[in-house]
Amino acid sequence: MELLRFDRLEDLDFPRLMEIYREGNLRTIPYFFPDETDPERGLRGVEEKFYEYYQTDFYAAPGRRSYVLADGDRWVSALRLFPVPGQKGAWHAEALATAADCRRRGYAKRLFELLFRALGAEGPFVVTDSVNRDNAASLALHEAAGFQLTQDPACCPLNGKTNPKAFGFSYRFEGWEAPSRLPAESLSTRYLVRRLEETDVPALLALCASNPQFYRHCPPPATAQSLRENMAALPPRKTLNDKYYLGFFDGTQLVAVLDLIAGFPGPEIAFWGFFMLDAAIQGQGRGTALVSELCAALREQGFRAVRLGWVKTNPQAQHFWKKNGFRETGVSYETGGYTVVVAQRELT
């Protein structure tokens, strides 16, 4: 999946965008054309009004952006962002939608994850959005994506208008430079540890490619795009401030990766979403040594436990984690066609 950004109307494939908004546009025909009886003609009329709005209003002011989530050739979700005048890093979102036949597949959440990662690369930010009180899907989505309900009723930061029918939500990222809960460099004495960035994707891809056995149990094999998604992915209600997608370097060589979420599913738990060693350094006890120094450092930082999951059919993973003190919690879940067994190690 890929997040596309459009700063100019000329770059936007408008008919494709309209496929996302088709359902909403059909619903607004009676508002714009109360006497229209032909839905296709009405739809074309609404789409013309949409285009006119983008041309004469939305894209007529500087700094405004549309974002689209593409899944292969299909455009599935979109929203537009307005910079809030006079407030660096402040954005107001509008017109979030997923194509009607693509809902409940995680697209809108993925759109937000990739958007936050992209905005985070520009520095600290806050995104606000108004959600109608009766829009159960959108209320649940905003909560799942890590937004906080901050206004009742919503007040638009662009014009100061209050909307009694809506709640105001906000998502705040303090920036990668902000003092973090977890000083990455303190996690290992053996390796240099830092958060991975876009420029690390080729090295990360090579590391993943050295582990074909892992992807036999957990398909499909990683691609640059899936790694970017992974670098942005967050469990429900967590934000980028809790995300540590860490690389472990031996000199300049990336030798291990750990995706850590601080405070999930409880405040004193560190969740490991992905841990992988380059095949070249496997089979020498270095994975076990790294896990034990990581656990000691996390305990030092006040965490009580580490939680993770392994794919049930992967005996190598199960053996490794059990040997390293992880015990099954009794919970397992299905995802993407395989079963994940949840396990935890108490940091005593």
Ligand SMILES: CC(C)(COP(=O)(O)OP(=O)(O)OC[C@H]1O[C@@H](n2cnc3c(N)ncnc32)[C@H](O)[C@@H]1OP(=O)(O)O)[C@@H](O)C(=O)NCCC(=O)NCCS
């Ligand atoms: C709101 C909307 C954008 C959600 O898009 P989506 O791609 O279907 O959302 P996702 O699949 O990413 O949902 C992620 C999470 O949000 C919550 N959620 C989304 N739709 C939900 C629904 N109908 N009921 C309950 N929870 C819902 C769930 O927690 C979901 O995770 P889960 O499926 O694992 O339970 C979509 O329903 C839509 O386009 N609605 C019409 C336009 C609109 O209302 N826009 C919002 C304006 S503020």
